[in-house]
Amino acid sequence: MSDQLLLLSRRLFGWLPRTVQTRPGEWLRASGGVALAVVFTYWLSSLLYGPTTAMVLLGPAGASAVLLFVVSSGALAQPWPVLGSYLLAGLTGAAVLHLPALAGAELTVRLPVALGTVVLGMLLLRCVHPPASAMTVVIVLAAQLLEPLGAWLPLPIMLNACCLLFCATLYNNLTGVRYPKQAPRIDLHRTQDLLPEQRVGFTEEDLDRALDRFGSFIDITRHDLEQIIRDTESSALRRKMGNIRAEQIMSRDIRTVGPDTTVRQAIGMFRHHQVKTLPVVDSAGRVQGIISLSDLLAQLDLPMGRILPTRVNLWRDQPLHRIMTAPVVTVDRHTHVVDMIPLLSSQGLHCLPVLDNGHIVGMVTQTDVIAALHRDLVNHLA
Structure with missing residues (x-):
């Protein structure tokens, strides 16, 4: 009798609404x-x-x-x-x-x-x-x-x-809610390649097969369903990888430039330090933008065989604040490594400035993340 009452109470409580996910x-x-x-x-x-x-x-x-x-x-x-x-x-x-x-x-x-x-x-x-x-x-x-x-x-x-x-x-x-709901298309390199997470994770075909097997109507867009699955995977990966944060893997002795630094000076720093990007910061250490070799080359944009010395000299004397990329995608020093992976893979970023109270304290590159993932894999295999 008690088992029947327990089963009945569970069924009745199952009718109650679950916790609302909105605020x-x-x-x-x-x-x-x-x-x-x-x-x-x-x-x-x-x-x-x-x-x-x-x-x-x-x-x-x-x-x-x-x-x-x-x-x-x-x-x-x-x-x-x-x-x-x-x-x-x-x-x-x-x-x-x-x-x-x-x-x-x-x-x-x-x-x-x-x-x-x-x-x-x-x-x-x-x-x-x-x-x-x-x-x-x-x-x-x-x-x-x-x-x-x-x-x-x-x-x-x-x-x-x-x-x-x-x-x-x-x-x-x-009011900050995108409508109609459309899946953003990201094609950084203008090729037919899938995004990095789609190459190693589930694909659209996998999602189609799962929906076909389910067979019933689902009141959710395909993009939202895919995002929920990927967020669930990220949460599980974050739990398995432990407490690896940006401050543990970032480079601390970083090189920066100011907004008034010229292209000529930036090229010298690129050559001397063998880096591909340089954060542009003000006198207080706040990030104003970021400059990369791609940004510099994009400014030339000259046909082959028609590089004019006068234009090149003018280009070299330009201040970086005119050609830098801004605003900059940054992370906090407590950001988990799992949260940095999609920024460096799907969004085409090569590095992430690390901030503490608005001031730059380090830089996380793709190499740093790969090293962290390698170390985590070694620890799990040991």
């Missing part, structure tokens, strides 16, 4: 966006089609607003699902209300036919958006109120969809 600031941001979008949508719809039509169609718009602002990175909240599903709902609703074969049928016939058609259409067109089903129900139940629109019924529905997408795009991006 109160995000709650306020999202709720403000939902409120503004719904008010704007109702105002414009009532202005163009009257308050009755606007009121009838507002319920599904409110549900769509929650997806667009609260879970804006989800697959259901992207522009095509919103536009495609609303268009399907509008066309299906207009057909059900005005086709002779369905207009005179019972509600118990029209409603399932309309819902089934919209859901099947959303799956076929890959535009699944649940509020469109609610829109279909509203159209069928409020047929008398929407009948004056006739065949123009899809227009106010699409107006709502466009208003919501406009508000979501503007508000989300202004």
Whole structure:
């Protein structure tokens, strides 16, 4: 008996919500966006089609607003699902209300036919958006109120969809949330090679096969799913590698240049110290930029055989603050080595200035990270 009660209690507690992964600031941001979008949508719809039509169609718009602002990175909240599903709902609703074969049928016939058609259409067109089903129900139940629109019924529905997408795009991006969600494409060398982490980890084909085996619909974009998996791998690797921080592997006796250092002087330092990059710092030791051999060569950009001595002399006398790369990607001295790996591999960086209270205290290069990984591998094999 006690085992049955324990099993029942576990099942009941399993219904409770898990810990929310967002912060109160995000709650306020999202709720403000939902409120503004719904008010704007109702105002414009009532202005163009009257308050009755606007009121009838507002319920599904409110549900769509929650997806667009609260879970804006989800697959259901992207522009095509919103536009495609609303268009399907509008066309299906207009057909059900005005086709002779369905207009005179019972509600118990029209409603399932309309819902089934919209859901099947959303799956076929890959535009699944649940509020469109609610829109279909509203159209069928409020047929008398929407009948004056006739065949123009899809227009106010699409107006709502466009208003919501406009508000979501503007508000989300202004408040620091990228929308629509797009996977950033990184192609540093303009070749067909995969990114370094994709060569040694899972590939898009691996992800496709896993999703095919799963078989069910997942409300998350492919890019976000990939990012979650890679972040999980990084967390596991960080746990296995122990406490290797930037301050343990960085070079401390580094060479820096000032913003007013000339190209000629920088070239001399590159030759003397056999380095490829030099941090540009001010008199207080704060990093202003970074200069590399690639930056210097890019300034010449002259056709072969036409290197003019006058231009080369002017180039050599330029101060570095005119050609340096800024702002600079930096790390804190407590940054874990696992967090530095993607910066040095995927972003094409060759070194990372290490800061302590805003002042440069060292430099971590690709060589330093490789040495740390080698030492960790030796320790695990020992």
